[in-house]
Amino acid sequence: MADASPPTRMMPRDALAARLWQAASGLLDRPMALVQRLVGGNRMAWIFLAPNIFFFGLFVFLPIGINIALSVTGGTNLFLGDRPHVGAAHYEALLDCRSYLEPGSCREDHFWKGVANTLKFTLFQMVAMVGTALVTALVLNRKIRGRGFFRAVYFFPVLLSPVVVALIWKWILQRDGLLNAAITTAGGQKILFFVDPGWAMFWAVFVSVWAHMGFYTLILLAGLQAIPADLYEAAEMDGTPPMRVLTRITLPLLWPNLLVVLVLVLIRAVQTFDEVFVLTGGGPGTATVMIVQYIYETAFANQVQNFGRAAAASMLLGGLLFALTMLQLWFARRKAA
Template sequence: MTLPRSRQFLDNDTVAAWIFLTPALILLFIFLLYPIAYLFFLSFTAGSFTSTGLHWVGLKNYLRLLINPDFWQVLNNTSYFAIASVIPSIIIPLGLAALLNRNLPLRGILRSVYFLPSIISLVAAGLGFRWLFQTDGPVNAALNLFGVSPIAWLGDTFWAMPVLILLSIWKQLGFNMVVFLAGLQAIPPSRYEAAELDGANAWQQFWYITLPGLRPTLIFAIVTTVIFTLRSFEQVYVITGGGPLNSTNLLVYYIYQEAFGQFDFGYAAAAATVLLAVTLVLVYLQLRTWGED
């Protein structure tokens, strides 16, 4: 006998499920949904959190973004940084995982060494990179051995961004490699054995067996890497401060400057809303592209 819909909603299993879900839903609302809603509301206001308070300005903050050349430069910087960071952060760990998945000597030690960057504080890593790439630092000293003149890595509008990109790739490499290793070990060895019997070479096995088998892992790695890259703040704050000439200013650091440097919280909220929208669109497109059957 089928119970009425209202009785099904109030049966013991449903009530128990709601009891167990309620604490998680409350935390989700407090720490995720409410902050996003308040950020969206704040983007339509101006003023401060002092006695003057906030006042409604409508779309004024978004119009300011559209006509502000600094904002468009920051968007260009962020796009360049994201593209140049995400692609190597996927390809290099995938290649390393494919190599370390074989029975190589010292494989366990190599896995640990490659994973070390992921557990190092990004602030500490940023300080290390700033020391390495300063004008009289070890990198220029090594280049001098080959007759290359010292390069002002952090003071040059062309070279400063590659230093940040290199740090981002180095920091993400170990995590993605471990993720790909887990995905590779989930692929049944019988598929490779059958491919060898059919005469498939190493490249054909990688293209027709490894990549399709890693599809869910690739989706996860790409999405997490894109999010990690778009929220980059520490390396800019520690190494370049957005300079020289605003050439390394990324969107999160720009939001920080406007909110806590200029105390223009409404304008900063509008920029943060744009960042949130861009991130959601990119993640959606990635899931649609890679998640299709």
């Protein structure tokens, strides 16, 4: 690839996509040459950047401004011109609690239930996700037959859509499902998993770990494989016990990767919505409602669409994510250093 082989060798001449691209980009040859003559060769960078930056501007940066504006205005109109200014009313309503430890004591109890559930979910999920991913990566890093196959086995659910994942497990966990069949065959009583708040949260965590652990396993495995083999050989020659090798060599050297995974899991967990929403619908009651579900429902699914309240809640979530991302960047920098 480093030699100046003609591009046609990388892109087979007969490939349809390549031909289409040649025809389509050929159409732009003349206009772009004209533009280049106008702006000069080096400023073409801006021309190349323009479409992407335009999309970022329209769908990321502009929306942040709109979000702030929405969060300080009221009413049910979507467009800013038709919305009365209400100041910090939405934030005050969201933060109005007699005790932050009791979601029930808050004016916007649904939001706080979401916060409490998300925190609980995040905590359990982080421990379970990082734990299983680490153990799996350690096992896969040994010299085992069929490593590629096993890696694929753990990884494939990552590609499944959240709706598919949730439906697969809903079918297994339903009242007359496979798991209850196993329980009754073993002499137990059927359990209504989605009627019991504790079980619903347990399965929400379990299913999300099932779906995503393969991804983190891959990252940790890449980290493990980067640890120099001679360290292990030296330890073996010294007769170091395996537990000591784990705590003195493997984990310390894997630590930077582990931190990155930890924060990545955290950032994703805080935004949990899809799988849990399809699996439990937030129920029973509000036992598994997450912050994002609160935002979605407040803005789109409730009878009265309260865009301002939803925007204010997403600003709060955004602040949390910003802090977590800074944490991630800090860890990443330390890893690089």
